[in-house]
Amino acid sequence: MSTDKKRKKRTATPALNHRQKKRLQELKRRRNRVLVLLLVVILILVIAGYLLVSKLGSIMRPKADQTTLSVDSKGKIRLEEVIDLSETDGNKGDLKDFVKSAIDKYNAKSKKDVRLLRFGNVDGKAYVETEYPDDETYQKFTGYQIFSGSIKEARKEGYTFSDALLNVKDGIAKDGDYADNASVQAEDDLKVLILRENIRVKVDGEIVYVSSASTRLESENIVKISPADGNVDASELVYIIYK
Numbered sequence: 001m002s003t004d005k006k007r008k009k010r011t012a013t014p015a016l017n018h019r020q021k022k023r024l025q026e027l028k029r030r031r032n033r034v035l036v037l038l039l040v041v042i043l044i045l046v047i048a049g050y051l052l053v054s055k056l057g058s059i060m061r062p063k064a065d066q067t068t069l070s071v072d073s074k075g076k077i078r079l080e081e082v083i084d085l086s087e088t089d090g091n092k093g094d095l096k097d098f099v100k101s102a103i104d105k106y107n108a109k110s111k112k113d114v115r116l117l118r119f120g121n122v123d124g125k126a127y128v129e130t131e132y133p134d135d136e137t138y139q140k141f142t143g144y145q146i147f148s149g150s151i152k153e154a155r156k157e158g159y160t161f162s163d164a165l166l167n168v169k170d171g172i173a174k175d176g177d178y179a180d181n182a183s184v185q186a187e188d189d190l191k192v193l194i195l196r197e198n199i200r201v202k203v204d205g206e207i208v209y210v211s212s213a214s215t216r217l218e219s220e221n222i223v224k225i226s227p228a229d230g231n232v233d234a235s236e237l238v239y240i241i242y243k
Helices: 003-060 092-109 135-142 151-156 181-185
Strands: 068-071 077-083 115-122 125-132 146-150 165-167 191-195 200-203 207-211 215-217 222-225 238-242
Touching: 077 135, 092 115, 092 125, 092 135, 125 135, 135 146, 146 151, 151 181, 151 191, 191 200, 200 238, 207 215
Parallel strands: 068 200
Antiparallel strands: 068 077, 077 125, 115 125, 146 191, 165 207, 191 238, 200 222, 207 238, 215 222
């Protein structure tokens, strides 16, 4: 074999390897683009799935048949209002417009949004479900005094727990079975909901103490607050302590 032929043979191989490297690099770039696109698609599907589950959860959740305020484990508040429009001059359309307008005006000026979850009917009455990220938002939007947190946090906010508290066991509070307020305040980790509003309340836990005035227990986690003298315009500060 001549020297020229040998030289051609030696120089051909590096040129081929260079082309292969370029092809491999291009294949890697394409693969990376596909992986990025796939991750974006997965992320979009996860977000869409979360939103769908959240929406379905709200839709599928049973509606309260009377106005009820619920507090979850993270302090988020949900208000279900059942309104008999026959007792007013309004209609469902006017009510929905009013609620949406009030929420839009509030959210435009607030960092934490109020959400309208559902609007419909229950037992022939109008049904409105709204959600509040925390007690502060609920108080600002509705005007009703409320606190949700631990006993320790409540004390820091200036709540004295001076009201007469009843012991509660298995959803039952017996008249005259009063708790020792000093001992109650020492239970720092217990949760407490304090509010001044005549309403049915549902907490995410088992009630262990409750104010004796204006309250009636319905179950281990539900208490109805109503004025003892029947005056709907009067309200007392009520403590609901649970674990």
